[in-house]
Amino acid sequence: MLKEAGRKIFWWFIGVVTGLILGLDIVWARSIDMTKAGVSLWVFLAVGLFIVLLQLVPGIILFTTFIGYMSKKGFDFFPKTKDEEIVGVIKKIKI
Numbered sequence: 551m552l553k554e555a556g557r558k559i560f561w562w563f564i565g566v567v568t569g570l571i572l573g574l575d576i577v578w579a580r581s582i583d584m585t586k587a588g589v590s591l592w593v594f595l596a597v598g599l600f601i602v603l604l605q606l607v608p609g610i611i612l613f614t615t616f617i618g619y620m621s622k623k624g625f626d627f628f629p630k631t632k633d634e635e636i637v638g639v640i641k642k643i644k645i
Contacts, residue, residue, distance in 0.1 A: 584591070
């Protein structure tokens with residue numbers, strides 16, 4: 551009983567929201583006048599481009615970290631040589 555009521559409310563809500571979106575979309579529909587945009591348009595574009603480029607910094611950091619991690623996992627497959635084992639033992643010794 552409750553599941554049916556929940557489904558009815560969900561679909562009613564979806565119908566109302568869709569109707570509002572489609573109905574109110576016509577109210578604000580008009581062409582954009584670019585003649586008065588002037589400097590503000592270029593400032594808006596420059597700031598937007600700057601924000602998009604700033605998102606590349608953490609993206610590059612995460613990408614290089616991922617590549618380093620995966621390559622380490624891939625190269626750990628090969629057995630270690632005697633020299634690498636000796637260096638590992640020497641690093642563990644605290645002087």
